[in-house]
Amino acid sequence: MPDPAVPTYAVAPALLRDVLPRVESAYVLGLPSPEVLKLVAERSRATTLLLAWDDKEPAELPESVTLEHADLRDLAGRADARRPLVLAPRGLDVLLPAGDPTPWADRLDLVAALTTTGGTLLTYCRNDAPLGALGRGGIDWTPADEDPTRPVAASDLGAALARVGHPVTTVHLLYGVASRTAAAVSDTCAARTRAGSLPAQVVEHVAAADPAPTSVPASQLVTTAVRTRQLSQLADGWLTLSGGRGRDLYWTVDGAVVWADQEAAGADWVLGGDATAAAVLPQRVPDSDTVERHLLQQVARGDLETFRRTAERLGHWVRSSADPGETRELRWDEVRLVGTEFSRGIALRTELVGEVPETPGSDEDTDREPHGAIAPTTSERRLAGAWARFAERVEGSTDGMWPTLFDRHELTSLWLSMSGVSPEAVALMATSTTEPDEDAAVGAGRATALADRIALLTETLDARDEQLRVREARIRSLRAQALGASRNRDKALRRLSELRGSRTYRLANQFRRASLLARPRVLAKGVARRAESKVRAVRRMR
Amino acid sequence: MHPHNRYYGQNQVLAVYVGDIDRFSPPSIPGHLQHDWDLVHDCSDATRLGPGRTAYLWSGAAARRRSARGGSGQVVIGAPWLYLLELDLEEMPRPAPDPEDDPTAAEVTVAPAGTLWLPRHDLRGEHAARRLAAEIVERETGPVTVALSHRDHAVPQLRQAYLDTGLSVVTLGEREDEGGTDDPRYLLRLLELMRAHRSVASNTLDALVLYAAAAGLSAQVYGDAPDGPSAAHRDEAAVRGSSTSATLNDIADRELGRRHLMPSAELSAVLEWSPRA
Numbered sequence: 001m002p003d004p005a006v007p008t009y010a011v012a013p014a015l016l017r018d019v020l021p022r023v024e025s026a027y028v029l030g031l032p033s034p035e036v037l038k039l040v041a042e043r044s045r046a047t048t049l050l051l052a053w054d055d056k057e058p059a060e061l062p063e064s065v066t067l068e069h070a071d072l073r074d075l076a077g078r079a080d081a082r083r084p085l086v087l088a089p090r091g092l093d094v095l096l097p098a099g100d101p102t103p104w105a106d107r108l109d110l111v112a113a114l115t116t117t118g119g120t121l122l123t124y125c126r127n128d129a130p131l132g133a134l135g136r137g138g139i140d141w142t143p144a145d146e147d148p149t150r151p152v153a154a155s156d157l158g159a160a161l162a163r164v165g166h167p168v169t170t171v172h173l174l175y176g177v178a179s180r181t182a183a184a185v186s187d188t189c190a191a192r193t194r195a196g197s198l199p200a201q202v203v204e205h206v207a208a209a210d211p212a213p214t215s216v217p218a219s220q221l222v223t224t225a226v227r228t229r230q231l232s233q234l235a236d237g238w239l240t241l242s243g244g245r246g247r248d249l250y251w252t253v254d255g256a257v258v259w260a261d262q263e264a265a266g267a268d269w270v271l272g273g274d275a276t277a278a279a280v281l282p283q284r285v286p287d288s289d290t291v292e293r294h295l296l297q298q299v300a301r302g303d304l305e306t307f308r309r310t311a312e313r314l315g316h317w318v319r320s321s322a323d324p325g326e327t328r329e330l331r332w333d334e335v336r337l338v339g340t341e342f343s344r345g346i347a348l349r350t351e352l353v354g355e356v357p358e359t360p361g362s363d364e365d366t367d368r369e370p371h372g373a374i375a376p377t378t379s380e381r382r383l384a385g386a387w388a389r390f391a392e393r394v395e396g397s398t399d400g401m402w403p404t405l406f407d408r409h410e411l412t413s414l415w416l417s418m419s420g421v422s423p424e425a426v427a428l429m430a431t432s433t434t435e436p437d438e439d440a441a442v443g444a445g446r447a448t449a450l451a452d453r454i455a456l457l458t459e460t461l462d463a464r465d466e467q468l469r470v471r472e473a474r475i476r477s478l479r480a481q482a483l484g485a486s487r488n489r490d491k492a493l494r495r496l497s498e499l500r501g502s503r504t505y506r507l508a509n510q511f512r513r514a515s516l517l518a519r520p521r522v523l524a525k526g527v528a529r530r531a532e533s534k535v536r537a538v539r540r541m542r
Numbered sequence: 543m544h545p546h547n548r549y550y551g552q553n554q555v556l557a558v559y560v561g562d563i564d565r566f567s568p569p570s571i572p573g574h575l576q577h578d579w580d581l582v583h584d585c586s587d588a589t590r591l592g593p594g595r596t597a598y599l600w601s602g603a604a605a606r607r608r609s610a611r612g613g614s615g616q617v618v619i620g621a622p623w624l625y626l627l628e629l630d631l632e633e634m635p636r637p638a639p640d641p642e643d644d645p646t647a648a649e650v651t652v653a654p655a656g657t658l659w660l661p662r663h664d665l666r667g668e669h670a671a672r673r674l675a676a677e678i679v680e681r682e683t684g685p686v687t688v689a690l691s692h693r694d695h696a697v698p699q700l701r702q703a704y705l706d707t708g709l710s711v712v713t714l715g716e717r718e719d720e721g722g723t724d725d726p727r728y729l730l731r732l733l734e735l736m737r738a739h740r741s742v743a744s745n746t747l748d749a750l751v752l753y754a755a756a757a758g759l760s761a762q763v764y765g766d767a768p769d770g771p772s773a774a775h776r777d778e779a780a781v782r783g784s785s786t787s788a789t790l791n792d793i794a795d796r797e798l799g800r801r802h803l804m805p806s807a808e809l810s811a812v813l814e815w816s817p818r819a
Contacts, residue, residue: 302602302618305801308808400605402812403572403596404615414811423807445593449615452594453572460543460570 010182011250012089012239013039014257014273015172019244020120023085027114028065029072030090031058041065044085050075054097072096076113084119086111091124091237105149105160112164120243121166124174125157131225131234132207135216154187154232157240166242172250173235176206182252184239189248190231192265196290196333198346200226202251203234204333205348215440219333219393253277253348262287271346281346291332291342292390299394299401307401308418314386315419317342319379330386333393376425380416384429387415396442404449543570543595546587549577549717551727552622558633559625560810565635566724572814573597573615575622577717579749579797580604581774589613598813601799617812621798623753626729628803637724656685658739658754659709662746663694664768671703674745677765679707682743689735692716733757747778747793755794760787 013035026044028037031051041047041062048066051057061067072095075081088095092107102110108123115121129152133139144152151157158168173190176182183202185193193199200222207218214221225234232238247259249269256274258281269285272278289297291314298307318330334345376384391408402411409430416426499505516523547553552575557568573596574588580599588597589611597616599605605618626634659682661674678686688704688711695701695713704711712735719727726734732753736742742754745765754761763782772778781790795801810816 302605304618304804399614400609400616401618403617403814405572405594405596405814410811414808417807417811449594452592454594456543456572456592456595463543463545 010176010252010255011174011184011257012036014259015184015239015246015250016040016122018246018259019122019170019241021085021244023083023120025083026085026087027083029086029088029111029114030094031055032087032089034058034060036087036089037065038062040085040087048083050095052095052097055094072107072110072114073102076110082114082116082119084116085122086115086119087122089122089124089239091126093126103147103149104151108160108164112161112166115166115242117165118243119166120241121161122242123157123161123240124237125151125240126237127233127235128152129233130236131230132210132214132216132221135214135221136212151238154235154238157238161240161242168240168242170241170245171232172239172241172246173232174237174239175203175235176209182206184246184250185231185235186246186248187232189262191229193226193231194289195223195226196293197226197287198260198269198285199231199249201290201334201345202249202348203231206251207234217393251348253281260285282344285346286336286338286343288336288338288343290345291335291337292393294337295332295390296394296397299398302400304401311415311418312420313340314342315383315421318383318386319420321379328382330382332386332390335386376421376429380421380425381429383419383421384412384416387412387419390415396445405446405453407446543572544574544587545718546577546585547571547575548719550622550729551719552577552729554635554727555622555626555629555729556809556813557815558629558635560806560813560815563815565633569813569815571598576600576604579752579774580607581777581797582746582748582772591615599799601797601802603796604799618799618802619809619812620800620803621756623729623733624756624798624800624803625809626733627757631730631733634726634730635724636726654738654740656687656739657682657741657743658736659686659688660714660742660744660748660750661688661690661694661765662744662748662768663700666769667697668699668703670766670768671700672706674765675704675707675709678709678743681764684740686710687712687735687739689714746772747774747781751790752794752798755787755790756798756800761790 012033016036016039020039020043023044025046026040026048028040028047028049031037031049032040037047037049037058041064045064046066047062047064048068049058049061050068050070050072053069053071055069057067088111092104092111095107095110096102111123112121128143128150129139129141144150149160151160154171154173158171161168171187172184173187174182174184183206185199185203189199203226204218204222207222210218222231222234225231247261249260249262250257250273252258253274254277256277258271258273258277260269260271262269266287269287271281271283271285291310295307295310298304298310314332314335328347331347334347336343336345388408391411395408398406398411402414406414413426413430416429417423421429516526547570553568553571554565556571556575557563558565563569572594574585574591575598576585576588578585580588588599589608591597591613593615595615597608597613599608599616599618600621602618605616608616659678661671663670675688678688686709688709690700690704690711690713692713692715695711701711714735715728715731717728719725732750736754736757736759739759741760741762742751743762743764744751745763746767747763751761751763762784763778767778767782777793781793784790804812807816
């Protein structure tokens with residue numbers, strides 16, 4: 001188990017290997033990791049390991065290293081004690097016995113007094129106010145309040161070193177204390193880092209590997225730090241070097257250290273480092289926006305047309321990939337946009353993580369039936385994975401483009417359709433997707449929206465009920481009118497029948513017929529009409 | 543679910559465009575569908591929507607204005623008018639033909655002719671109408687049909703002001719039609735009316751003029767504008783009196799959201815008309 005008080009960085013030996021000069025003699029103040037001590041011993045003919053009197057002694061020391069328990073204050077007063085290389089890789093807090101009240105600035109004076117003019121001074125300083133602590137219960141300001149000379153920003157550290165006559169040439173921001181997943185980013189590189197660029201991707205990878213629970217997702221934390229030029233404040237510590245210059249970026253791939261350098265902002269990143277690890281990485285990575293950043297910009301601009309076009313091109317790019325058997329998981333935060341083309345960028349995770357399960361017999365899109373209800377192809381599954389991850393990462397940021405109540409699953413299905421995945425395949429993949437965990441704030445917002453939706457549906461039901469009542473009343477009214485008309489008709493027919501059956505009517509009818517004798521033409525017409533109708537009736541009967 | 547969604551038959555247009563939906567009774571829309579140009583007739587209901595309701599807007603410009611007013615939960619889908627222009631009008635619900643009608647009569651097509659005038663009146667009503675009628679007679683050389691809103695058409699004096707100068711007068715009809723009927727809705731009636739003419743004119747720049755420009759008709763704005771402030775005064779100043787339509791077409795594309803039209807499956811999903819898993 002590493003001592004939590006001792007910051008060990010997997011990347012530190014690689015960084016020191018690039019920056020430490022070969023010298024006659026060197027001081028190492030405080031016990032570093034064995035790798036660092038071994039490296040210093042290689043670069044210096046005589047190395048003295050200075051420990052406070054209460055510090056533990058190492059079990060084993062390299063041959064050229066001398067161990068000395070001494071009070072720094074006594075040593076700093078001697079002119080012959082100066083050396084061309086002085087390292088304080090554990091910081092200045094361990095230089096004096098525990099509980100010593102000497103302020104940090106005075107300790108720096110003591111260290112500076114041990115370094116020859118023009119010599120190389122390497123110091124470590126823990127960041128007492130890392131931004132990540134805000135998501136883990138807040139920042140503990142006690143050390144800074146107790147000793148106001150302690151640096152709380154990388155710029156404070158630079159100013160303090162300049163004051164003691166050793167201006168800083170490089171500050172490397174260290175991420176991932178006591179972790180195999182670690183990274184170091186030079187301050188100049190951090191200053192020109194954009195959201196989604198390689199250093200941001202590396203730092204996010206390290207932050208995401210931190211097992212400590214946090215209320216702020218790593219992607220959000222790093223993006224905020226990068227965009228507000230606060231990447232140095234997100235670091236767990238700073239390693240300053242007065243004299244010498246390292247690479248821009250170091251990180252670990254499966255425990256091996258890889259570095260990247262960039263000539264100027266916008267230029268390609270050139271990768272190198274451990275031969276085995278570097279062999280599986282591209283030699284150059286473009287310093288362009290990631291697909292995720294590009295898509296987020298379209299969401300922010302409300303430019304659905306460009307978003308849709310990009311999604312369509314991504315679908316085509318994945319399907320027409322040179323290797324249709326490719327099963328590695330796709331992530332839009334790794335794929336980069338180079339002009340109108342896509343570049344895979346680099347994947348920081350290990351090979352076996354994020355493997356997309358292969359679908360036997362359906363690697364090629366051409367295998368699909370015209371209206372295929374067959375299983376989705378591997379490329380469709382990779383697209384589904386990429387869009388699902390994108391939906392998770394941008395949750396809460398899509399308001400203005402798609403309805404608030406759209407969940408990750410609905411957004412993923414929509415984006416898959418934009419990428420040219422058939423509705424059948426989308427439906428099949430949707431049913432196999434498990435419901436992801438939601439962020440608490442997003443979940444609370446969604447609950448509020450759902451409550452409002454329930455209220456809306458209730459209002460709608462009330463309105464529909466009212467409409468139904470009006471229509472039913474209308475139907476009842478029409479039915480009553482129809483029934484009334486029918487009753488009236490029956491009544492009228494009955495009365496007509498009664499009238500025709502009455503003696504008065506029959507008598508009047510007799511008089512009417514008798515009166516026709518006085519008008520023979522009318523009588524003849526009437527008889528002819530009656531006769532014709534009788535004849536027609538007989539014909540119809542045939 | 544908002545009663546405004548039935549205005550102008552916009553929901554029916556969207557239902558026909560999406561397809562596979564009962565065209566006579568389109569499903570509810572879970573929010574508020576923009577039914578007029580917000581710069582000219584802003585609907586306060588669209589701003590007061592709850593968090594679970596979506597404001598379906600015509601254009602990105604409308605979305606930016608709504609955001610600036612503090613609105614959220616909006617989705618830009620493009621104006622239903624543009625979806626109507628994409629449709630084959632035969633797909634739109636219509637009454638079944640009367641069997642007693644002459645079947646050959648429907649096949650007779652009349653070439654578009656004349657100008658469709660869409661006046662807007664303020665409180666000066668009849669007086670403004672008479673001035674407009676005089677100006678129309680003075681400027682227009684061909685036949686003119688004056689299409690009045692149902693409210694204006696209900697005022698005999700207003701109708702008479704145009705009839706007295708020899709202009710034909712028709713009504714655009716109610717904006718809210720009886721649900722479930724097969725009568726042509728407002729937008730369809732308007733489109734057919736516009737397509738029966740060669741050009742459209744109005745005394746103010748409003749949604750109808752944008753509709754005409756989007757439908758490819760020559761549109762002009764001239765005559766006394768109705769009183770009252772208009773948030774679209776900059777756009778109106780740019781097109782007033784101009785006979786070139788490029789500017790007007792640009793405004794129509796921008797405000798009706800031509801870039802934001804969605805494929806039918808996507809529109810169905812966004813309107814929450816697709817079955818939810």
